[in-house]
Amino acid sequence: MEGALRDAGVRITRQRRVLLRVLAEAEDHPDANELHRRAHALDPGLSLATVYRTLSVLEEAGVIDRHAFEGKPARFETSDRPHHDHLIDLETGAVIEFRSEKIERLQAEIAAELGYDIVHHRLELYGRRRKGKAGGNTPR
Amino acid sequence: MEGALRDAGVRITRQRRVLLRVLAEAEDHPDANELHRRAHALDPGLSLATVYRTLSVLEEAGVIDRHAFEGKPARFETSDRPHHDHLIDLETGAVIEFRSEKIERLQAEIAAELGYDIVHHRLELYGRRRKGKAGGNTPR
DNA sequence: CTTCTTGTTGCAAATAGTTCTCAACTGCAT
DNA sequence: ATGCAGTTGAGAACTATTTGCAACAAGAAG
Numbered sequence: 430m431e432g433a434l435r436d437a438g439v440r441i442t443r444q445r446r447v448l449l450r451v452l453a454e455a456e457d458h459p460d461a462n463e464l465h466r467r468a469h470a471l472d473p474g475l476s477l478a479t480v481y482r483t484l485s486v487l488e489e490a491g492v493i494d495r496h497a498f499e500g501k502p503a504r505f506e507t508s509d510r511p512h513h514d515h516l517i518d519l520e521t522g523a524v525i526e527f528r529s530e531k532i533e534r535l536q537a538e539i540a541a542e543l544g545y546d547i548v549h550h551r552l553e554l555y556g557r558r559r560k561g562k563a564g565g566n567t568p569r
Numbered sequence: 570m571e572g573a574l575r576d577a578g579v580r581i582t583r584q585r586r587v588l589l590r591v592l593a594e595a596e597d598h599p600d601a602n603e604l605h606r607r608a609h610a611l612d613p614g615l616s617l618a619t620v621y622r623t624l625s626v627l628e629e630a631g632v633i634d635r636h637a638f639e640g641k642p643a644r645f646e647t648s649d650r651p652h653h654d655h656l657i658d659l660e661t662g663a664v665i666e667f668r669s670e671k672i673e674r675l676q677a678e679i680a681a682e683l684g685y686d687i688v689h690h691r692l693e694l695y696g697r698r699r700k701g702k703a704g705g706n707t708p709r
Numbered sequence: 710c711t712t713c714t715t716g717t718t719g720c721a722a723a724t725a726g727t728t729c730t731c732a733a734c735t736g737c738a739t
Numbered sequence: 740a741t742g743c744a745g746t747t748g749a750g751a752a753c754t755a756t757t758t759g760c761a762a763c764a765a766g767a768a769g
Contacts, residue, residue: 435766440715440716440717440764440765440766441765441766442716442717442718442764442765443764444717444718445717460755461755461756462754462755474718474719475718475719476718476719476720477719477756478718478719478720478721478756478757478758479717479718479719481755481756481757482717482718482757483717485757497637497639497640499637500637500643500726500727501755502754502755502756503640503755503756516679516680516683516685518685519688525683527679527683529675529679531675532672532675532676532679535669535671535672535675536672536692536694539656539667539669539672539694540656540694540696541699543656543665543667544698544699545656545658545694545696545697545698545699546696546697546698546699547694547695547696548659548695548696548697549695550692550693550694550695551691551692551693551695552676552690552691552692552693553690553691553692554676554679554680554685554687554690555687555688555689555690555691556680556685556686556687556688557685557686557688558684558685558686559681559684559685559686575737578745580735580736580737580744580745580746581736582735582736582745582746582747583735584746584747585746600726601726601727602726614747614748615747615748616747616748616749617727617748618727618728618729618747618748618749618750619746619747619748621726621727621728622728622746622747623746625728640755640756642725642726642727643726643727
């Protein structure tokens with residue numbers, strides 16, 4: 430992966446290596462601040478400004494995705510994982526991933542009807558946990 | 570409309586009346602700053618802070634919708650128009666509105682499965698016009 | 710391995726959008 | 740007309756992100 434970046438003309442610095450590692454190990458969708466906290470633990474003296482700058486570089490190189498959810502700070506994730514959409518918990522800010530073959534297909538159909546081929550799309554559901562009648566899985 | 574707001578416990582002040590008018594007359598999707606400029610023209614001494622506060626109140630009352638596009642400032646529009654999603658033409662930048670009952674339903678189903686109720690969602694398709702076989706309808 | 714060039718970094722200050730603080734003011738129910 | 744809770748203006752405060760600049764380091768060249 431570093432090789433690919435170097436080939437893309439991106440210098441591999443100590444701080445970038447740390448950031449890449451933190452991103453690779455992240456199971457969630459951390460924002461710049463959280464990434465800084467984690468990276469800073471491995472390498473004190475890695476500044477927040479560098480985190481931001483590196484994130485932009487990595488995004489441009491296509492190795493990470495930036496998700497700008499509703500006003501809140503941008504969140505990042507490596508782009509090596511299969512496509513999925515997001516459900517954002519409006520109360521906790523938690524991000525839940527999901528994927529629906531049906532929706533993917535419908536989107537393509539709709540685009541086709543309008544005379545288009547989809548290059549990519551963005552689907553975000555914003556909701557809150559069901560109260561009243563049970564229903565969800567993951568019980569609190 | 571003011572009546573509905575008053576019934577919802579929202580006081581109708583001079584500045585709110587102006588804002589409502591500006592919003593009603595807006596054909597586009599202005600952001601807070603632009604709304605302030607327009608409202609300020611009708612009523613100098615209407616502060617930006619009030620614009621923001623009023624927008625929040627109106628959003629909560631359900632009379633306007635807030636759209637947060639890609640990090641950019643939030644844009645607003647009256648919610649009296651039917652819901653729709655967007656298909657963005659990557660080549661021309663054209664924005665096509667569409668609505669799919671099926672997708673709406675699927676989204677609700679998916680959220681329900683995850684134990685959530687959807688408050689709202691954002692669906693944007695990015696694509697390019699079909700080449701080869703004809704296809705499109707609405708030629709521009 | 711040393712040198713050189715150019716990209717990169719840290720820090721602090723700058724931006725941009727939005728929210729908050731607080732004293733003065735005003736709908737509107739009575 | 741009166742009272743009080745809700746609202747306002749002005750500016751400070753906040754949050755997320757970017758930028759200016761001098762010191763610094765990656766990696767190509769020798």
